[in-house]
Amino acid sequence: MNELLTPAETGEADRLTEAGGTPGLDLMARAGKAVADVAALMTRGPDTRIAVLCGPGNNGGDGFVAARLLRNVGFDVRVFLLGDKSALKGDAAEMARRWPLPIRAATPDALQSMYLVIDALFGAGLSRPIEGDAAELVEAVNASGLPVLAVDVPSGVDGASGEVRGVAIKARRTVTFFRKKPGHLLMPGRDLCGEVTVADIGIPESVLETLKPRLHENAPGIWISDFNWPTDGGHKYDRGHAVIVSGPALQTGAARLGARGALRAGAGVVTIVGNSTATAIIATQVTSIMVRSVSGAKALSEFLRDQRRNAVLIGPGASVGPDTVADVLAILKSSASVVLDADALTSFADPEDDGDRAEASMGFLARNGDRGPAQPSTLFAAIKGRQAPVVMTPHEGEFKRLFGELPGSKVERARTAAEQSGAVIILKGTDTVIAAPDGRAIINSNAPSWLATAGSGDVLAGIVTGLLAQRMPAFEAASAAVWLHGEAASAFGIGLIAEDLPDVLPKVLQKLYAEKPRGRR
Numbered sequence: 476m477n478e479l480l481t482p483a484e485t486g487e488a489d490r491l492t493e494a495g496g497t498p499g500l501d502l503m504a505r506a507g508k509a510v511a512d513v514a515a516l517m518t519r520g521p522d523t524r525i526a527v528l529c530g531p532g533n534n535g536g537d538g539f540v541a542a543r544l545l546r547n548v549g550f551d552v553r554v555f556l557l558g559d560k561s562a563l564k565g566d567a568a569e570m571a572r573r574w575p576l577p578i579r580a581a582t583p584d585a586l587q588s589m590y591l592v593i594d595a596l597f598g599a600g601l602s603r604p605i606e607g608d609a610a611e612l613v614e615a616v617n618a619s620g621l622p623v624l625a626v627d628v629p630s631g632v633d634g635a636s637g638e639v640r641g642v643a644i645k646a647r648r649t650v651t652f653f654r655k656k657p658g659h660l661l662m663p664g665r666d667l668c669g670e671v672t673v674a675d676i677g678i679p680e681s682v683l684e685t686l687k688p689r690l691h692e693n694a695p696g697i698w699i700s701d702f703n704w705p706t707d708g709g710h711k712y713d714r715g716h717a718v719i720v721s722g723p724a725l726q727t728g729a730a731r732l733g734a735r736g737a738l739r740a741g742a743g744v745v746t747i748v749g750n751s752t753a754t755a756i757i758a759t760q761v762t763s764i765m766v767r768s769v770s771g772a773k774a775l776s777e778f779l780r781d782q783r784r785n786a787v788l789i790g791p792g793a794s795v796g797p798d799t800v801a802d803v804l805a806i807l808k809s810s811a812s813v814v815l816d817a818d819a820l821t822s823f824a825d826p827e828d829d830g831d832r833a834e835a836s837m838g839f840l841a842r843n844g845d846r847g848p849a850q851p852s853t854l855f856a857a858i859k860g861r862q863a864p865v866v867m868t869p870h871e872g873e874f875k876r877l878f879g880e881l882p883g884s885k886v887e888r889a890r891t892a893a894e895q896s897g898a899v900i901i902l903k904g905t906d907t908v909i910a911a912p913d914g915r916a917i918i919n920s921n922a923p924s925w926l927a928t929a930g931s932g933d934v935l936a937g938i939v940t941g942l943l944a945q946r947m948p949a950f951e952a953a954s955a956a957v958w959l960h961g962e963a964a965s966a967f968g969i970g971l972i973a974e975d976l977p978d979v980l981p982k983v984l985q986k987l988y989a990e991k992p993r994g995r996r
């Protein structure tokens with residue numbers, strides 16, 4: 476159920492279903508019924524006056540069906556059409572014909588003395604920005620303050636990217652069909668949808684075998700079978716040894732947050748390494764976490780020669796500069812899985828050379844080394860030249876510094892970045908996207924607003940590192956970490972600070988453990 480389909484893929488699902496013998500009119504009838512059912516939940520009783528705003532395509536067709544069904548059960552329904560009835564085609568024209576009352580022009584006046592608005596203006600077929608009269612209508616709906624139920628997507632929201640094209644309806648609820656679209660989860664679409672209901676309209680699951688979607692909404696079902704739970708007779712080193720590289724003396728908090736994240740995520744052993752002043756400070760603050768004075772690229776290489784130290788995090792509090800560049804390159808030469816966050820990413824940015832970044836973003840990464848090591852291309856070459864996986868955890872700013880202005884939706888940008896760099900990318904935000912170099916991608920949807928707090932990214936990077944230490948495959952580890960992080964924040968509730976996150980993780984893990992399929996304990 477977690478597959479996400481673009482509007483184009485949804486159209487294909489529709490065509491496959493019709494080719495299998497289900498008439499499009501039946502699909503539209505069921506879609507309209509699903510809309511009517513949710514609309515009825517949003518009313519205050521049978522005398523509620525409902526405005527159904529219909530557009531020129533099949534989204535409008537769903538609106539005509541919903542209008543008729545709601546009228547049949549006693550609601551006071553008015554139908555307003557954008558454009559001319561004679562211009563309607565196919566199933567939508569047929570459903571308009573079955574509406575027994577007058578169809579009025581959809582203008583802002585339509586909203587007067589209404590209680591609920593059904594937005595059936597544009598859905599999957601939105602092909603350009605909304606302008607002119609249609610834009611005026613959308614703005615009037617938003618200004619009216621009336622509750623809105625959107626059909627498929629709020630009109631103006633691009634179902635593929637979640638972006639607003641021109642203007643967009645702000646809905647209280649949205650009913651979509653068969654599967655969600657990326658635009659239901661990507662910002663600002665997610666906010667504009669309100670609560671999303673996915674209705675079964677008779678599209679068979681088998682269409683997914685043809686469509687083979689590579690984008691999912693994050694959920695344990697995607698990665699739980701790769702999760703390594705403690706086993707009887709296991710040794711702490713069976714659960715991996717995570718190494719967290721600390722920054723200098725006054726920037727050790729980030730490493731400590733990361734280390735606690737890694738340990739709580741189940742790594743058998745966690746060691747923080749750093750220079751002697753930093754580690755002296757850290758040693759007074761930690762107990763189950765080990766501390767070792769290891770500083771500089773050469774010492775790091777030596778330290779990582781022990782292959783039991785199998786996952787490394789560098790970046791939180793690391794400082795931006797050539798030392799961090801050297802440390803990262805040394806770490807990437809080891810056989811450990813690597814997580815690169817924050818300053819480890821920014822250290823490879825080349826702010827003075829936008830042309831180069833544009834070149835890098837187009838995939839011409841083969842040449843490197845002629846402009847010194849602090850180039851995105853140097854980083855990507857080092858990642859591609861190693862066996863063990865790398866996970867990068869940029870927020871939008873760090874992402875732009877490494878990859879420049881990539882075209883497309885957040886999902887497409889993360890995918891391109893993963894392919895270019897050879898790393899699994901966690902592109903953070905309210906709508907965090909995780910992408911693998913092979914094209915798989917996930918949108919996360921469980922992060923509460925209060926997770927945006929100082930240090931929460933350090934904990935996330937630590938959780939990823941802890942899961943990699945336990946030898947979880949990188950894409951699954953990244954997805955699981957983002958989910959656990961969001962779930963922990965939700966479980967704690969408002970008032971959360973980053974320090975709280977690691978300590979809520981056990982509660983979340985215990986719930987997962989209790990719910991996991993039997994026989995894998």
Ligand SMILES: NC(=O)C1=CN([C@@H]2O[C@H](COP(=O)(O)OP(=O)(O)OC[C@H]3O[C@@H](n4cnc5c(N)ncnc54)[C@H](O)[C@@H]3O)[C@@H](O)[C@H]2O)[C@@H](O)CC1
Nearest residue numbers: 489503506532533534597598599600601602603604605627
């Ligand atoms: N594909 C499916 O599986 C199903 C689709 N259904 C409905 O059909 C919808 C898709 O129908 P359509 O493909 O006809 O697309 P829409 O009804 O979303 O919109 C297409 C129409 O709007 C016009 N248009 C697009 N952007 C515009 C803009 N910015 N300004 C003015 N006019 C614009 C187009 O010229 C076209 O006439 C879905 O959103 C859903 O509501 C349902 O009936 C059930 C099954």
Ligand SMILES: [K+]
Nearest residue numbers: 594597628630
């Ligand atoms: K709509």
